[in-house]
Amino acid sequence: MIRSAALLALCLALTPPALAQQAPQQDELLALSFYVAQKDATAISAEVRRLQLKYPGWTPPADLSRLNGGGPSAEIDQIYAHIAAGSHAEARALITRTQAAYPDWTPPDDMLALLNTAEGQKALDKALDDGQLDQALRLASGTSGLLRCDRVNNAWRIATLQEQAGRTAAALTTYRAILSACTEFDTISATLEKADAVADAAALQQMVAQATTRFPARATELTDLETRLLAGRGGAPARAAGPARVITPKPRPAPGAVAATPAPATGAGGGSAAAAARAGDWARCVQLTNGARSASALYERAWCVYNMDRTMEAVSAFQSALAAGLDAGRTRDARYGMALAYLKLKMPDNAANIAAATNFTRTQRVDIERQILDQRGVAAYQRKEYRKSIEYFDAMERVSGGIRRDLAILRAYAFLNSGNRDEARRQFELINDQLSTKESRDGLNATD
Template identity: 55%
Template sequence: MIRNAALAALLALAAGMAQAQTDAAPDPEELLALTFYYQQQDEASIRSELQRLQVRYPDWQPPEDLSRLTQNGPSAEIDTIFRQIGAGQFDEARATIDQTRIAFPDWQPPEEMLALLQTNEGQTLLDAALTEGDLDRALSLAGERPGLLRCDRINNAWRIAEAQQAAGLAPDALGTYRAVLGACVNPADILATLEKASAVASTEEMQGLFGQALARFPEMTQTLQPVQQRLLGSGAPGATAPAAAAATTTTTPTATT
């Protein structure tokens, strides 16, 4: 009986929460009267209808400009949200999103907006973790927010690899560089990744990385081979040992009298 009572209480609570979410704001049909009164400039009816709606939906705040009731969706609010995200005001951006949802019940934030919010906030947190030397936190953030490891943010992967190397985790750092070579396509990024990897990889491992890059980008052969020769020297494929220097004979000048 106790279990059944507890279950019933949980179900009642869930139902109450669902009802609260459903009744958070009036739907478009219920706003038709207010829209009509606004269009007629009937101020007395506007005040009366606003009072009725706010009693029924206490969490709902009508827009300051009632002309927006006839709009299909927010405009200035979206500009504000993106501006807040760009300024690093992530809590404020979330608050504006919530307020906009209430003011425009049919509106949902676009996926790209939410992804940008998550990634930009994650970038701030990742920068702090790496600055503090908290590699575990940095790796956790990168796993939670895949946008941080996109190739257009390649510096994040490089910094993580450098942090792994500094922590004595050379194989992990090498794995990070290898993953970059397998994912990114910008030639400058490929070259820079190979350069960075040379600080942690053995000659044999570097040969493998160059082989990986050349297999993906055969058109970069002429660009990669000189770098390979420079970084690997005699360990580069096709390299020959430098010829022995020719012996020279020196003579000591004789004094003249």
């Protein structure tokens, strides 16, 4: 099995992006057809040499008059249509009939490669669905194109089966191969997320280091990802902010989590409340700040009730803390907390008003603007304002450098509902190539 995993890794790393075109298309033969019609032997010879230099594997037909409309056209379109529809046997049968009707025609290499890959993908999907790991490995490594990075879902699914079969080392080898071969950062970060289920802390740190070497400009994001993943197993503490994440005051300022200075707090025990907050004991933090009037204690209380999903109370506590007087850093972070609370309450306009009047850190601003655009995009879609929804989602993608899968699917449907079927299909194809699911396949079917 180590040999199979190594072969899989090698294939993933070395599979080329696509086969080069090996024969001229019909529009490239127009000049040659013209010279044939003019019976210009010198020009014919020169044009044939030019085409053969460009396409070394191409041989012109013995009867050059067949170039002028003498080859298949509608048949080629039908072959590609069969391939796209998954009707692979019909595609091969039509290729055979076309060759019989046009003896000088040879199916281009890119057509055959596409058909072979499509057939291999169908067989691989069945093997993966049936849990046939060894068969999946044979198909993946034996069929060109199945382990390209634009089909990274295949490698991910194989790694999952390897993990389920107890082949931990093989699964890690597959994940490391993806980290070595693929160039899209979203693929790299998603792979680290998936590897977290099988890698121990040391292996995960090594994989993050491997990714950082390849993507030095994304070192901060990778460090944040490593911190969050390790925190999930009781390792380094999380530093995240946002409605779905725990926000804990810490000794160093971080988005949505700013520590006490702990100058001694007055009122209802703010120093102890800060310690409880750092430990994630929100209930004790709230108990210790009951009746608090000092800015410091109110600030701690606001974050604690926020993390307990007592959202309206969090808004009030942040407002009280601001009114009581906070230093500049805490004023900014309290306003950040208020904006997050409004977003939890699905009130993006209120959050936007706060953002417009506050000098947030870059991380805070990106987080707030991303969520505002997210909610406005969804709301526009629900109002059937599909073009406006697309604008919001596009803006969110530019702001945050990516878009969540569920929103990408919604955006694709927005294109479809606004009448842009071609762009909708392109979007669904991108989504499905990254990770094929019922939702992505349903989207593709909807564009047919």
